[in-house]
């Protein structure tokens with residue numbers, strides 16, 4: 101068990117950016133590629149370390165304001181009807197995390213043409229957002245079916261044709277300068293780009309502690325849950341219920357805090373589930389359920405790749421496992437399911453039953469508890485934790501509802 105938490109910021113942001121691009125196969129590594137290009141251009145422009153880091157993180161999350169896979173794909177294909185929406189939402193989402201605050205304005209302005217700026221390109225924000233515009237556009241223009249060194253000259257000319265209006269000639273010159281090196285182009289399309297950045301990128305050596313990790317987990321939770329009106333407040337509820345039950349069960353204060361993070365991130369893998377399945381109000385078909393079952397697998401691989409939070413990864417990812425081995429996707433049994441994983445499974449079912457869904461009202465205690473007790477008596481979920489929930493139901497329900505109202509308030513502020 102951890103005594104304290106120190107997470108590498110580079111590893112954390114790379115993993116989360118990579119996870120967000122799982123929302124559609126055509127977007128694979130899209131933001132990581134943009135971030136690599138932005139970082140290289142920023143270095144060529146001699147940006148100091150801190151503005152360079154902020155530019156890099158902005159690029160890693162540049163499309164975060166486009167929440168649904170359809171909106172992300174439309175942006176990627178240049179078919180979005182309105183570019184402003186995702187910039188404004190992206191700014192508001194980044195403003196919720198103090199260490200990402202300097203990135204908010206860059207994302208806000210990343211589709212602004214240089215002719216629309218009153219300030220010159222020497223202004224740091226103008227330069228950062230112009231570099232991000234170029235990086236994002238270059239990444240979109242790459243033909244993923246064609247060898248990169250057969251298209252790099254054509255890509256540079258196509259971007260240069262935007263210098264009259266959209267992208268400042270100085271930023272185009274930076275691209276021409278670094279674009280002479282084949283390794284620049286080969287790195288962009290390398291399947292190993294993630295590890296190239298992990299070992300050589302900016303932000304190395306910067307660590308975040310527990311309180312920052314909790315805030316970042318809330319930010320990620322919002323990116324996932326705000327995708328659909330069915331899930332807006334779900335993980336906020338699981339996080340609060342899970343951490344309260346952990347405290348009542350006698351876990352340490354640190355473990356209860358880690359449970360908040362696990363609750364916020366438990367459905368992270370839903371990023372890879374299409375909205376048509378996520379939002380279906382009726383029963384899922386076998387085929388749809390097979391797709392749904394991958395979400396906890398994705399949660400596990402993404403959180404494990406961050407490093408240093410293996411406990412959180414397990415608690416979060418085992419929430420659909422059942423004590424008799426009938427859960428998914430690992431089919432773990434009681435022997436392998438620790439108390440934290442058992443708590444979060446119950447917090448998840450409790451929250452799902454007690455919260456309002458667009459197709460039904462939230463259930464009250466008289467309806468929720470018999471369902472949970474049945475699951476406990478059939479040795480699917482831990483009956484001791486269910487009885488603890490029963491004994492403290494009003495207190496847990498009140499706190500969970502309050503956290504969910506707060507999440508709804510944030511949602512309404514951003515949309």
Ligand SMILES: [Fe+2]
Nearest residue numbers: 162163175236
């Ligand atoms: Fe964008």
Ligand SMILES: [Fe+2]
Nearest residue numbers: 366367419420
């Ligand atoms: Fe789930």
Ligand SMILES: [Fe+2]
Nearest residue numbers: 338366367448
């Ligand atoms: Fe869930």
